[in-house]
Amino acid sequence: MALRRCYNSRFGFGLRPKRNDEFFLNNGAELLEELITSSEGKSSPIRIFSVQELEKATNNYADDLFFHEDSWYKMYKGTINGRAIIVSKSKQSNLISSSRAYEVAVLSRINHVNIVKILGCCLEIKIPTLVYEFFSQETLYDRIHKAGSSCYISWENCLKIATGVAYGLTYLHIDMATPIIHRNIKSSQILLDEHCNVKIIGFDISLPMPLGETEIECVVMGTFGYSDPCYIETGLVSEKSDVYSYGAVVFEMLTGKNVIEIEESELVSKFAEEKLVSFVEASLLKEVKKDQLMAFAQLVRRCLSVRWDERPTMKEVVQELRRIKGL
Incomplete structure (x- = not known):
């Protein structure tokens, strides 16, 4: 049981005789250790949780603690040792478990205010369960589309959200030793607190970009519309793929339209200057300066270009958002 001893010394948890070692190994324990070791001490400490700990933290995944789900996982608010956490539990048994171990290893290397912080995982079930810091129970998708929601997104907060997401993606693309392509940016992968601060989640299909490369050939995965x-x-896929998804998210925020229901070819055409007023939320039009709105719309249109070379980088998006804020 050398691996068990190695994990014990590295992450500081005790040996558990009842742990399912078959799942523990199959779920990428060796991959997780290898990836974290390769970070040369740049990773944050990762805790390995037991099934029992997470069941207790979420009151056995009680319905009243559930707050978000995607195609592949459900999120619950929990509490462990008095600390609020988010528990991300798989709801599909056919997932590739090592991808979740990879997500843990990726997030353990990330320390950015606009990206969710990983605390640890549970590897002793068929598909690993991930544990994050608690930030919010609401996503940008909820804020835009939830029925009966009274939380209007002001122009100031639209800029704040757009800038927060852009900062997070810029960090992934240029500030990490190995650039990361998120590959599934969408409004439901963006957590918002009551002040519209942003945390990006959902790194289960993210990909590392080899140094010196600008694109990767891979199986197409993601969400239609984004x-x-x-x-x-x-x-x-390239960093410009995340730029397109970012543009779709901002389009959704400005218009209130669900991009999943819009044909790709219509996204840009709906933001043509002569049609803009009819698609932007009426409440926003009352408070935003026209030159700010037009500059913002032009930025979104560039992000949604069908050609990579016509899209800005996320760093350029951040620079343009700063300029727009000052108009």
Whole structure:
């Protein structure tokens, strides 16, 4: 049981005789250790939780603690040792478990105010369960679309949210030793607190970009409406794929329209200057300066271009958002 001893010394948890070692190994324990070791001490400490700990933390995954779900997982608010946490539990048994171990290893290397902080995981079930810091129980998708929601997003907060997401993506693309392509940016992967501060979640299909490369060939994954059409057509993904998804998210925020229900070819055309007023939320039009709105719309249109070379980088998006804020 050398691996068990190694994990014990590295992460500081005790040996558990009842642990399911078959799942523990199959779920990528060796991969997780290898990835964290390769970070050369740049990773945050990762705790390995037991099934029992997480069941107790979430009151056996009680319905009243559930707050968000995606195609592959459900999120619950929990409490462990007096600390609020988010528990992300898989709801599909056919997932590739090592991808969740990879997500743990990726997030353990990330320390950014706009990206969710990973605390640990549970590897002793068929598909690993991940544990994050608690930030909020509401996503940007909820804020935009939830029935009966009274939380209007002001122009100031639209800029704040757009800038927070842009900062997070810029960090992934240029500030990490190995750039990361998120590959599934959408409004339901953005947590918001009551002050519209942002945390990006959902790194289960993210990919590392080899140094010196600008694109990766891979199996197409993501969410219809947010996914880069170039990526869908060619199977090549790049940082510009995240830029397209970012543009779709901002389009959704400004218009209140669900991008999943809109044809890709219509996204840009709906933001043509002559049609803009009819699609932007009426409440926003009352408070925003026209030159700010037009500059913002032009930025979104560039992000949604069908050509990679016509899209800005996320660093350029951040720079333009700063300029727009000062108009």
